[in-house]
Amino acid sequence: MQSEFQAKPKYRRTLKLVWFLSFCLLFWITGCTTDLFLQTDSLSPLDSQSIALKPPTPFVTPSTTPIPSATPPPTNTPIPPPTPVLGQPPFGYQLATLDEYWDGQAEWLLEVADTGLPIGESETIHMGDNELWSYLHASFQSAGVVDQCGTPVPFPGCTTLWQSHDGGHTFALENPVCLFSCQTCPCTNDRDHIEQQQYPRVFIQDGMWFLVYENGALTYMRTSGNGLQWSNAQHIPGTGIWPLDYAHCNNLKRIGLHPNILPENQVYDCLAGAPPGIFIEDNRIYVFVALGQSPSHMGCFMGELGWETAVFQECNTQPLFSNTTGYGPVDQTGFAANPHFDFRFISSADVVHVGDRYYMTYEGVRGPDNPAVGDTQFGLGIARSTTTQIDSPWETYSGNPIIMDLPGDVGVGHADLVLIGDATYLYTTTPEGTRGRYLLIHK
Numbered sequence: 042m043q044s045e046f047q048a049k050p051k052y053r054r055t056l057k058l059v060w061f062l063s064f065c066l067l068f069w070i071t072g073c074t075t076d077l078f079l080q081t082d083s084l085s086p087l088d089s090q091s092i093a094l095k096p097p098t099p100f101v102t103p104s105t106t107p108i109p110s111a112t113p114p115p116t117n118t119p120i121p122p123p124t125p126v127l128g129q130p131p132f133g134y135q136l137a138t139l140d141e142y143w144d145g146q147a148e149w150l151l152e153v154a155d156t157g158l159p160i161g162e163s164e165t166i167h168m169g170d171n172e173l174w175s176y177l178h179a180s181f182q183s184a185g186v187v188d189q190c191g192t193p194v195p196f197p198g199c200t201t202l203w204q205s206h207d208g209g210h211t212f213a214l215e216n217p218v219c220l221f222s223c224q225t226c227p228c229t230n231d232r233d234h235i236e237q238q239q240y241p242r243v244f245i246q247d248g249m250w251f252l253v254y255e256n257g258a259l260t261y262m263r264t265s266g267n268g269l270q271w272s273n274a275q276h277i278p279g280t281g282i283w284p285l286d287y288a289h290c291n292n293l294k295r296i297g298l299h300p301n302i303l304p305e306n307q308v309y310d311c312l313a314g315a316p317p318g319i320f321i322e323d324n325r326i327y328v329f330v331a332l333g334q335s336p337s338h339m340g341c342f343m344g345e346l347g348w349e350t351a352v353f354q355e356c357n358t359q360p361l362f363s364n365t366t367g368y369g370p371v372d373q374t375g376f377a378a379n380p381h382f383d384f385r386f387i388s389s390a391d392v393v394h395v396g397d398r399y400y401m402t403y404e405g406v407r408g409p410d411n412p413a414v415g416d417t418q419f420g421l422g423i424a425r426s427t428t429t430q431i432d433s434p435w436e437t438y439s440g441n442p443i444i445m446d447l448p449g450d451v452g453v454g455h456a457d458l459v460l461i462g463d464a465t466y467l468y469t470t471t472p473e474g475t476r477g478r479y480l481l482i483h484k
Contacts, residue, residue, distance in 0.1 A: 125152070126208070127171055127208035127209065127461055127464075128461040128462035128463070128464045129462075129464065130464070130480070130482060131150075131152065131480075134150065134480075134482045134483070135482060135483040136463050136464050136465070136480075136481065136482060136483070137465070137481045137482050137483045138395060138396070138463075138465065138481070139393070139395045139398075139400045139423075139425075139465060139481070140395060140396055140398070141481075141483070142423075142481055143423075143425065143438065146483060146484060147481050147482060147483055147484060148481075148482060148484050149443065149444065149467060149479040149480070149481060149482075150479060150480045150481075150482045151471060151477055151478075151479055152466075152477075152478050152479060152480040153209075153210050153477050153478040154471060154473060154475060154477045155471075155473075155475035155476070155477055156205070156209070156210065156211055156212050156468065156475075156476055156477060156478055157203075157211045157212045157213060157476075158175055158177065158203060158212050158468065158476040159177060159179065159183065159184070159452075159476060160450070160451065160452040160470045160474060160475065160476045161177065161178075161451070161452045161455060162177055162178075162240050162316070162389065162452060162455030163175040163176060163177040163203070163455070163457055163468060163476070164176045164177070164241055164242045164243045164252075164391075164457060165209070165457040165459050165466075165468050166243055166245065166268075166459075167209075167459060167461050171205075171206060171207055171208040171209075172204070172205065172206055173204070173205040173208075173209040173212070173459075174202055174203070174204055174205075174268065175202070175203040175204070175205070175212050175457075175468070176200055176201070176202060176203075176220075176241045176243055176252070177200070177201060177203065177241065178197055178198045178199060178200055178201065178237075178238055178239045178240065178241065178254075179194075179198045179199070179201045179214065179217075180194050180195060180196040180197060180198030180199075181193035181194050181195070181198075182195070182196045182198075183196065183198065184198075184201070184214055184217055185217045186198055186199065186201055186214075186217045186218065186219060187217065187218055187219070188218070188219045188223060188228045188233075188235050189218060189219055189221075189222050189223060189228070190223055190226035190227050190228050192227055192228065194219060194235060194236070195236050197236075197237055197239050198236075198237075198238070198239075199219035199220070199221065199234075199235055199236075199238045200219065200220050200221060200238040200241045200252070200254060201214055201217065201218075201219065201220060202214075202215075202216070202220055202268075202269070203215075209459075209466070209468075209478060210478075219235065219238070220269065220271060221233065221234075221238060221263065221271050221274075222270070222271075223235065224273065233274075234254075234256040234261065234274060237255070237256045237257060238254050238256065239254060239255045239256065239316070240254060240255050240316035240317065240389060240455065241253070241254040242254070242317055242318050242319045242390075242391065243268070243319070244319045244320060244321050245268075246321040246346070248266070249264060249265070249266065250264060250265040250266070250267070250268045250271075251263075251264055251319060251321065251326065252264070252265070252271065252319075253277075253317045253318070253319045253328055254317065255314060255315060255316050255317060256274075257281070257282070258280070258281050258282035258312060258314040258315050259276060259277075259280050259281040259282075259314055260276070260277045260280040260314050260317045260328060260330055260342075261274040261275060261276055261277070262274070262275050262277060262319075262328070262350050263275070275349065275350040275351070276350065276351075277328055277342055277350045277353050278350070278351060278353065279313055279342065279353075279355065280313050280314040280317075280330055280342070281312075281313065281314050282296075282309045282311065282312045282314060282315075283309060283310070283311050284308065284309055284310050284311070285310040285311065288311070289311075290310070290311035290313070292333075293332045293333055293338055293340065293359065293360055294311045294312055294313050294332050294333050295310065295311060295333050296309055296310055296311060296312055296333060296334040296335060297333070297334065297335040297336065298335065299334070299335040299368070299385060299408050300368050300371055301368070301371060301408055301409045301410065301411065301412050302408060302409060302412060303412050303413075311333075312331060312332065312333055312334055313330055313331070313332055313333075313340065314330050314331065315330065315331040315386065315388040315389075316331070316388045316389040316404065316455065317329060317330050317388075317389075317390070318330075318389065318390025318391055318392055318401070318403075319392075320392040320394075320399070320431065321346070322394065322431070324345055324346045325343055325344070325345060325346070326343060326344050326345070326346060326348075326353075327341050327342075327343050327356070327392075327431050327432070328341060328342045328343070328344075328353070329341045329361075329390035329392065329401075330342065330388070331386055331387055331388035332359070332360050334385055334386060335368070335384060335385050335408070336363060336364040336365075336367065336384055337363070337364055337383065337384065337385060337386050337387040337388075338360035338361075338362070338363040338364070338387060339360055339361045339362050339363070339387045339388075339390065339401075339403060339424070339435070340355070340356070340359050340360045340361065341355070341356040341358075341359075341361060341431075341432070342354065342355055342356065343355075343356050343432065356431075356432045357432050358432050358433050358434060361424070361434065361435040362387075362424055362434070362435040362436065362437055363387070364381075364383045364384050364387060364405075366380045366381050366384070367381060367384060368381055368384045368385075368407065368408065369381035369384075374410050374418075374447065374448065375446065375447055375448065376446045376447065378407060378418065378447045379420070379441070379442060379446055379447055381407050382405040382406075382407050382418065382419075382420035382422070382441065382442045382447055382449070383403075383405025383406070383407070383420065383422055383441075384405075384406075384407050384408060385406045385407060385408035385416065386404065386405065386406035387403055387404070387405055387422075388403065388404055389402075389403055389404035389454055389455045389456075390402070390403050391403075391456060391457055391458050392431070392458075393458045393460055395460075395465075397429050398425045398426050398429070399425060399426040399431050399435075400423065400424075400425045400458070401423065401424045401425065401435070402421060402422070402423055402454075402456040402457075402458055402467070402469075403421075403422050403423075403424060403454065404419065404420075404421065404422075404453075404454025404455055404456075405419070405420040405421070405422045405441070405442060405454060406418065406419055406420075406454070407419075407420070407447060410448065417448055418447045418448045418449060419447075419448065419449035419450060419451055419452075419453055419454055420441065420442030420445075420446075420447055420449045420453065420454060421441075421442050421443050421444050421445075421449070421453045421454045421456055421469060422437060422438065422441040422442055422443070422454070423437070423438040423441060423443060424436060424437045424438065425438075444467075444469060444470075444471075444472075444479070445472050450470045450472070450474060451470070452469070452470040452476065453469055453470040454469075455469070455470075456468065456469035457469070464480060464481075465480070465481040466478055466479065466480055466481075467479040467480075467481070
């Protein structure tokens with residue numbers, strides 16, 4: 042009995058020791074696990090990978106979504122009016138006639154600022170619908186033009202055809218080849234005028250085309266059945282420029298001394314020619330030419346349809362009109378010199394028939410503003426017949442020059458009047474240095 046009693050305390054001590062060790066082991070295990078949860082950041086990369094724990098999602102402060110600004114209201118962009126129909130006025134305008142313009146009731150509206158035509162000169166023909174043709178001289182230098190034998194054409198060049206298919210708003214040289222065939226190849230200037238078929242003017246009568254142009258101040262005429270293939274040239278007798286030792290001339294054809302041209306540069310004495318014009322009516326052909334210089338006059342020659350030009354004669358009224366103001370003060374330039382704009386040259390006639398009168402645009406050249414340079418002062422004038430006949434005295438417009446004041450711009454005087462329906466168009470140089478189209482409208 043004693044031995045059993047004595048054994049119990051020992052057993053109790055062993056049991057307490059087991060409990061104590063178990064408690065310590067449990068405490069140690071719990072502490073280590075807690076450290077694993079609390080100290081994961083301190084583990085090495087390898088330890089972190091070996092512990093399949095998902096890191097906590099970091100807390101991100103939500104940003105404030107900006108409120109988009111209000112869409113600005115659309116601007117009220119004006120809708121441009123439609124392109125006017127050929128022969129009709131633009132929206133808001135009323136067509137006018139040359140009679141009304143002469144009486145101060147109309148003005149020129151720049152309708153197309155740049156038609157694509159060179160600024161120098163042209164003759165524009167309405168071919169029907171929206172097609173217009175424009176004849177003008179051009180060279181290899183200016184437009185890559187070659188003659189019909191394939192040789193590049195020197196400046197100023199030969200007659201070419203420019204075409205518009207959009208109602209005369211834009212023109213293009215679709216075939217950069219001279220219109221006139223040469224009699225043989227190669228072309229020669231003496232025979233074919235290949236170097237200067239300058240300032241062409243065209244008139245169509247009963248299906249026949251008549252074209253006049255300048256070559257060395259002489260006036261020539263060619264004819265065609267379609268405006269594309271042309272006859273050989275015929276000279277209009279009495280036209281040209283010459284010294285007195287070659288042939289005499291009357292006072293109207295005399296070239297006077299110009300106050301702003303050096304005497305040694307004034308070598309000719311007589312002129313009847315330069316850039317011409319043409320009009321046909323009642324089977325009679327009228328060819329308009331410059332007569333004389335400094336001062337200059339507008340003259341004409343006439344012949345019957347079917348006649349050879351060799352029998353053309355001067356008109357009964359010679360001249361039709363003249364410069365009457367002289368050159369003016371030598372130091373006077375610009376707007377103040379407008380009354381003298383046509384002292385040196387009056388030429389480049391373009392004639393239309395309106396009502397009971399004939400109207401003509403023409404080039405006036407005052408000449409140089411400095412003896413050391415060439416012509417620098419150009420203007421566009423208008424004249425009209427004083428009767429119902431072309432071959433009668435004419436009068437000049439009190440508002441000349443039109444479109445722009447002196448010194449003007451080269452080409453402004455080489456204008457084309459084109460009548461289509463009730464519309465009166467004018468192709469000429471603009472103040473911007475392009476060749477544009479004007480329309481005559483009521484003020």
